[in-house]
Amino acid sequence: xxxxxVDETKQVDEAHLKMAHDLLEFAGSYxxxxxxxxxxxxxxxxxxxxxxxxEYRQTDRATDVISFAIEEETAEEGLPKNFEELYHIxxxxxxxxxxxATVKEHAERYGHSFDRExxxxxxxxxxxxxxxxxxxxxxEAVMIPLQEKILDAYGLKR
Numbered sequence: 001x002x003x004x005x006v007d008e009t010k011q012v013d014e015a016h017l018k019m020a021h022d023l024l025e026f027a028g029s030y031x032x033x034x035x036x037x038x039x040x041x042x043x044x045x046x047x048x049x050x051x052x053x054x055e056y057r058q059t060d061r062a063t064d065v066i067s068f069a070i071e072e073e074t075a076e077e078g079l080p081k082n083f084e085e086l087y088h089i090x091x092x093x094x095x096x097x098x099x100x101a102t103v104k105e106h107a108e109r110y111g112h113s114f115d116r117e118x119x120x121x122x123x124x125x126x127x128x129x130x131x132x133x134x135x136x137x138x139x140e141a142v143m144i145p146l147q148e149k150i151l152d153a154y155g156l157k158r
Contacts, residue, residue, distance in 0.1 A: 001028040002090065004040040012043050012100055016118060023119055026154050027126050036090035039129060041122070042097050049099040064102040065121045067128035069094040096125040112158075119156040123147050 003024050005017055012020075020041055028037055044052075046062040053059045053066060070092045085091070098121060107117035127143055134140035151157070 001025050001033065002036060002038045004038075005043075006040070007043045008048070009043050009045055009100060016100075016115075019115070019118065020122055023122050023154055023156075024126055027123055027150050030150050030153060031130060033093075033130075034091060038090050038092040039126075040095045041125075042095065043100050044097055046099050046101045049097055049102065052097055062099055062102050064099060064106055065125040066097045067094060067125045068097070069129045069131070093129040096122070096129065098122070098125065116151075116156050116158065119151055119154065120147070123150050 001024065003021050005020055007017060024039070024041070049066065050060075050062040053061065053063050056066070056068075100118075103117050103121050104114055106112075106121075107114045110117070112120070124147055127147055132139070132143040132146065134143045
């Protein structure tokens, strides 16, 4: 996968930047995505993710991750869902915006290690970029076990 990672906070250490890349690469392989699949991850402050959450989701609070899937946009533009495949263009699945401060807060609240919560957040957002959701119980019954399988296979067990 072609994964662009930007740390606007300048507070994510090199080990976690590498972990983000490696885990997303692993998740892409686990999901059998094409090797040239593209996505980005941007680490931002709580204030910035709060602003984005308010603007795009009308939710007035910071959150851990927001996913912007490209697939949704191409369908609206009238392009065929598989246009990348048809024209040999790398598929861009979208962008993740993550607040490391909220990830840390969640790790403490739920009694997880930071690494586990960091990985959980990355895989959770990644699955949203790939069309998974958890709003309806039947969708959650698919997404959450898949998320756990990927994390366990990577070595981030509870």
